[in-house]
Amino acid sequence: MLLLDFSVTLVMELENLSEGKNLSMIFNVVLYDQLHKGMQYLESSMLIGTLIALTIFNQQGNLVFLRSAGFSPLKIVLVSGLGPMILSLALIFFDETLFLDLSKKSKTLNQPIQSAEVIQWEMAEKNLIGLRRLNDKEARAIQIVEFNDQQRIISSANYPEGNLDNGQLLIPDSNTQQVFEFPSSFLLSSNILENLSLDSLLSLKKTYLPDKDMQKIDTLIYARALLPVSIIAIIFLAGSLMFNNLRSEGVGRQIIIGISLGLIYDLIKDLSVASFLTYQWPILIAHLLPIMILIGIGTYKFKRI
Numbered sequence: 001m002l003l004l005d006f007s008v009t010l011v012m013e014l015e016n017l018s019e020g021k022n023l024s025m026i027f028n029v030v031l032y033d034q035l036h037k038g039m040q041y042l043e044s045s046m047l048i049g050t051l052i053a054l055t056i057f058n059q060q061g062n063l064v065f066l067r068s069a070g071f072s073p074l075k076i077v078l079v080s081g082l083g084p085m086i087l088s089l090a091l092i093f094f095d096e097t098l099f100l101d102l103s104k105k106s107k108t109l110n111q112p113i114q115s116a117e118v119i120q121w122e123m124a125e126k127n128l129i130g131l132r133r134l135n136d137k138e139a140r141a142i143q144i145v146e147f148n149d150q151q152r153i154i155s156s157a158n159y160p161e162g163n164l165d166n167g168q169l170l171i172p173d174s175n176t177q178q179v180f181e182f183p184s185s186f187l188l189s190s191n192i193l194e195n196l197s198l199d200s201l202l203s204l205k206k207t208y209l210p211d212k213d214m215q216k217i218d219t220l221i222y223a224r225a226l227l228p229v230s231i232i233a234i235i236f237l238a239g240s241l242m243f244n245n246l247r248s249e250g251v252g253r254q255i256i257i258g259i260s261l262g263l264i265y266d267l268i269k270d271l272s273v274a275s276f277l278t279y280q281w282p283i284l285i286a287h288l289l290p291i292m293i294l295i296g297i298g299t300y301k302f303k304r305i
Contacts, residue, residue, distance in 0.1 A: 002038040032106035036099040046084035047262045054242045077239030096197045198224045222287040233294040240301035
């Protein structure tokens with residue numbers, strides 16, 4: 001999966017060949033970023049590995065033997081998941097200590113020719129603010145949309161440039177200087193936050209006191225901290241599918257169903273986090289809810305075996 005993603009990304013980046021960005025530079029930029037980027041496939045990879053192991057056990061008759069020896073299906077799945085769990089914990093450790101540093105190096109190599117970040121949006125009181133960050137102090141293409149108490153748009157305005165300073169957006173104008181306050185975490189771009197280690201994110205959180213400013217940082221902290229639990233939950237559910245009518249249904253069908261559930265799980269996680277961020281609900285619940293759904297469905301399936 002890493003090699004496939006690396007090949008596709010490299011081919012796409014070749015479109016940006018220029019005098020200041022040769023083939024060697026593009027290759028290094030993509031290569032350094034690939035290991036951290038590949039962590040998004042960790043859950044799917046552990047799921048596929050566990051399903052392949054259980055499939056081989058079944059083809060050799062080991063599942064039937066283990067069950068006749070007194071091993072419950074739940075115990076078989078949990079033991080089979082130990083290998084993927086140990087491997088995933090090792091990869092998470094290397095991501096925190098090595099892969100993130102390589103990704104930062106990739107961003108540094110790409111910085112001279114990297115364009116400004118895409119437009120960020122943030123609510124500030126009754127205003128929806130969108131801007132394109134150039135750096136930590138300057139912003140361009142600023143858009144301000146103002147709402148009334150009934151959540152209806154009453155005005156909108158565009159400004160070519162502005163300044164970022166201590167949680168404030170300052171927009172110079174010929175007549176007045178407008179100032180908008182927004183969450184402090186908005187000062188940090190998404191690219192910067194995503195390349196911080198868990199320890200750095202926890203340290204960064206301590207520097208901001210208002211809890212309402214923490215949603216963007218908290219969602220990255222919980223995603224990293226709950227990743228091992230998420231892997232256990234998805235293996236737990238997928239494993240329960242391997243014991244349903246093994247004689248009458250092909251194991252390949254079970255694997256396809258398990259992988260499909262993994263993709264659906266990723267979609268549910270993204271929708272859950274996006275919804276809770278939009279409505280400013282507790283972000284921890286957004287990360288726990290998909291995990292609890294998997295555990296609930298898996299428990300129900302195991303009881304029916």
